[in-house]
Amino acid sequence: xxxxxxxxxxxxxxxxxxxxxxxxxxxxxxxxxxxxxxxxxxxxxxxxxxxxxxxxxxxxxxxxxxxxxxxxxxxxxxxxxxxxxxxxxxxxxxxxxxxxxxxxxxxxxxxxxxxxxxxxxxxxxxxxxxxxxxxxxxxxxxxxxxxxxxxxxxxxxxxxxxxxxxxxxxxxxxxxxxxxxxxxxxxxxxxxxxxxxxxxxxxxxxxxxxxxxxxxxxxxxxxxxxxxxxxxxxxxxxxxxxxxxxxxxxxxxxxxxxxxxxxxxxxxxxxxxxxxxxxxxxxxxxxxxxxxxxxxxxxxxxxxxxxxxxxxxxxxxxxxxxxxxxxxxxxxxxxxxxxxxxxxxxxxxxxxxxxxxxxxxxxxxxxxxxxxxxxxxxxxxxxxxxxxxxxxxxxxxxxxxxxxxxxxxxxxxxxxxxxxxxxxxxxxxxxxxxxxxxxxxxxxxxxxxxxxxxxxxxxxxxxxxxxxxxxxxxxxxxxxxxxxxxxxxxxxxxxxxxxxxxxxxxxxxxxxxxxxxxxxxxxxxxxxxxxx
Amino acid sequence: xxxxxxxxxxxxxxxxxxxxxxxxxxxxxxxxxxxxxxxxxxxxxxxxxxxxxxxxxxxxxxxxxxxxxxxxxxxxxxxxxxxxxxxxxxxxxxxxxxxxxxxxxxxxxxxxxxxxxxxxxxxxxxxxxxxxxxxxxxxxxxxxxxxxxxxxxxxxxxxxxxxxxxxxxxxxxxxxxxxxx
Numbered sequence: 001x002x003x004x005x006x007x008x009x010x011x012x013x014x015x016x017x018x019x020x021x022x023x024x025x026x027x028x029x030x031x032x033x034x035x036x037x038x039x040x041x042x043x044x045x046x047x048x049x050x051x052x053x054x055x056x057x058x059x060x061x062x063x064x065x066x067x068x069x070x071x072x073x074x075x076x077x078x079x080x081x082x083x084x085x086x087x088x089x090x091x092x093x094x095x096x097x098x099x100x101x102x103x104x105x106x107x108x109x110x111x112x113x114x115x116x117x118x119x120x121x122x123x124x125x126x127x128x129x130x131x132x133x134x135x136x137x138x139x140x141x142x143x144x145x146x147x148x149x150x151x152x153x154x155x156x157x158x159x160x161x162x163x164x165x166x167x168x169x170x171x172x173x174x175x176x177x178x179x180x181x182x183x184x185x186x187x188x189x190x191x192x193x194x195x196x197x198x199x200x201x202x203x204x205x206x207x208x209x210x211x212x213x214x215x216x217x218x219x220x221x222x223x224x225x226x227x228x229x230x231x232x233x234x235x236x237x238x239x240x241x242x243x244x245x246x247x248x249x250x251x252x253x254x255x256x257x258x259x260x261x262x263x264x265x266x267x268x269x270x271x272x273x274x275x276x277x278x279x280x281x282x283x284x285x286x287x288x289x290x291x292x293x294x295x296x297x298x299x300x301x302x303x304x305x306x307x308x309x310x311x312x313x314x315x316x317x318x319x320x321x322x323x324x325x326x327x328x329x330x331x332x333x334x335x336x337x338x339x340x341x342x343x344x345x346x347x348x349x350x351x352x353x354x355x356x357x358x359x360x361x362x363x364x365x366x367x368x369x370x371x372x373x374x375x376x377x378x379x380x381x382x383x384x385x386x387x388x389x390x391x392x393x394x395x396x397x398x399x400x401x402x403x404x405x406x407x408x409x410x411x412x413x414x415x416x417x418x419x420x421x422x423x424x425x426x427x428x429x430x431x432x433x434x435x436x437x438x439x440x441x442x443x444x445x446x447x448x449x450x451x452x453x454x455x456x457x458x459x460x461x462x463x464x465x466x467x468x469x470x471x472x473x474x475x476x477x478x479x480x481x482x483x484x485x486x487x488x489x490x491x492x493x494x495x496x497x498x499x500x501x502x503x504x505x506x507x508x509x510x511x512x513x514x515x516x517x518x519x520x521x522x523x524x525x526x527x528x529x530x531x532x
Numbered sequence: 533x534x535x536x537x538x539x540x541x542x543x544x545x546x547x548x549x550x551x552x553x554x555x556x557x558x559x560x561x562x563x564x565x566x567x568x569x570x571x572x573x574x575x576x577x578x579x580x581x582x583x584x585x586x587x588x589x590x591x592x593x594x595x596x597x598x599x600x601x602x603x604x605x606x607x608x609x610x611x612x613x614x615x616x617x618x619x620x621x622x623x624x625x626x627x628x629x630x631x632x633x634x635x636x637x638x639x640x641x642x643x644x645x646x647x648x649x650x651x652x653x654x655x656x657x658x659x660x661x662x663x664x665x666x667x668x669x670x671x672x673x674x675x676x677x678x679x680x681x682x683x684x685x686x687x688x689x690x691x692x693x694x695x696x697x698x699x700x701x702x703x704x705x706x707x708x709x710x711x712x713x
Contacts, residue, residue, distance in 0.1 A: 063566075104710040106593030109586035131589055246571055247709055257578045260604050260648040260660040262567040269593040270573040271709075272600075274566040284563050359563070364649075 036285040041080035056096035076281035078215025086188040097150040101250035106269035158195030170200040192221025193324030209304035210243035223326040232296040241303030246272040289350040301338035308360040321345035572602040581623035584694035594707035606657035606690030620676035622702040636671025638705030654690040670706030
């Protein structure tokens with residue numbers, strides 16, 4: 001190695017050490033096929049959530065590849081932030097990203113105009129040297145592509161907070177080695193539901209989204225106090241769309257252009273690339289549920305581009321919220337369409353023992369300028385059913401489970417609707433503000449809240465101002481193992497049998513209408529892992 | 533005769549095993565992931581020699597020896613005909629033809645062509661014609677496609693305004709790909 005090469009590498013290593021403190025230290029995400037992992041979470045205390053988010057490159061294992069992606073605090077996706085109405089949330093964003101994914105197989109055009117310009121607006125240089133001042137000026141202003149791709153900020157997508165100042169201001173620019181202190185005042189009447197945070201610096205939003213930079217924000221409120229919902233095992237699922245260069249495992253830093261075929265984007269210069277759709281940073285994770293168990297899923301489509309037509313084989317989705325807005329009553333859906341940024345909250349009721357696919361059915365969503373996606377449209381003419389996202393839900397049998405039965409007419413969850421509001425609890429912020437969930441004062445036995453601590457719950461929820469019929473309650477039976485305070489456990493936690501058995505015992509409802517889960521035609525046995 | 537029975541029995545067993553393996557519940561098909569374009573360097577009408585908005589300051593990109601290059605062009609009613617004749621030459625950059633800088637020539641072979649549906653996305657076209665090439669050797673290589681029928685207005689081809697009404701892309705073959713460490 002000659003002296004020049006040595007000094008060059010030494011300088012690169014030093015810069016990398018400053019700008020990339022986490023690259024070699026970050027824990028890897030789980031391999032595919034593992035049980036779905038729960039995301040780490042932080043929650044407000046005493047009306048305040050004060051937290052720091054570091055953005056830096058992290059090595060992530062996806063299937064048999066090691067990807068180098070920018071992440072929040074080393075996680076793909078970022079941690080869950082839980083707040084309550086009236087809280088203040090303070091986020092310190094620190095940008096420790098470095099340039100990555102820059103293909104060196106072509107010099108950028110030195111004097112390029114914006115591709116949206118027309119031939120008449122750009123003019124032609126009189127010589128290559130004419131371009132030098134322009135290129136130098138772009139570099140000084142930080143407007144070159146590599147500089148733009150590592151400038152960032154945070155958008156609290158869906159939160160009804162100020163868009164100015166140190167709050168949800170998407171015009172803030174945080175360059176590498178810089179930081180920004182955000183402060184958000186959550187309104188006291190903020191609806192309870194799922195939102196999310198992600199970079200929103202104009203010019204690099206998609207690029208950083210393709211790295212999976214995203215994280216859930218959950219506003220907890222009245223709907224979470226509804227006993228039937230509070231009782232359920234909650235899962236937060238974040239679907240990411242990772243666009244990865246085949247040769248370097250990094251998100252390409254190129255001028256992105258749409259293409260045809262399975263990978264809908266390429267760049268200038270062109271590089272071979274692939275797309276991965278992960279759930280909580282995992283490919284094809286297994287999601288466990290028990291026969292008869294109900295689970296509350298909060299699902300975020302954090303894909304920058306892909307709408308997900310979400311299905312679970314042989315199971316309906318009982319939607320209770322959309323985009324952070326709780327519904328007045330559950331809505332039974334055979335599937336859900338989630339475009340980029342959409343969140344859906346729904347309840348899944350475990351059916352017969354078996355193994356079922358959770359997947360996004362392929363359809364033609366069009367491209368920029370193409371048709372608007374619709375869930376009523378048939379799949380594209382290409383193979384009838386191809387999977388963009390797949391995880392597996394397995395039903396298991398065990399003894400001692402605690403089972404919550406879905407109400408007879410699924411009408412036990414009732415909102416209080418003030419004048420001007422609608423029962424849908426959807427579509428607009430004003431509607432959302434008018435829809436509140438209340439619980440009746442009828443006391444019941446102590447039960448565990450979501451985090452495992454004992455609390456006093458009510459056995460039913462009734463509307464405070466509406467005149468709907470008093471609801472039927474969910475009934476629970478069985479026993480649950482004791483859980484240390486502060487430990488988050490599945491609602492029906494415990495050990496699983498080593499293999500699934502179609503004839504195994506199930507968490508049966510105590511009475512009333514039985515859910516319509518059909519017998520599985522794919523009941524099989526496969527090894528499972530022990531639960532926590 | 534006995535051998536024939538044995539052969540039929542073996543074939544029957546093989547077919548049964550094959551079909552049961554395909555239909556086995558819980559078989560892992562990988563979920564169709566990742567989505568991949570077969571490790572291709574994909575070029576489109578937006579990615580060609582000397583687009584007008586590059587203002588003459590373009591340089592051909594490099595690809596490794598043996599690279600798969602895929603060209604996607606809007607088509608129907610326009611059809612594209614590969615041009616491998618002497619008229620297929622690199623476009624000038626900074627008033628120079630790149631072959632002056634690198635006189636070696638790589639080899640390009642068209643090995644597949646197909647179409648993708650593209651109805652209603654690019655005005656005046658309904659499909660995307662896909663051409664798959666292998667490039668080998670070391671040096672400059674140019675891929676050219678001519679429209680049939682010929683057109684003078686690039687927008688009739690679904691091309692950006694200001695671009696030539698035919699397709700030319702030049703690459704330098706045989707250069708290993710590098711990225712920022």
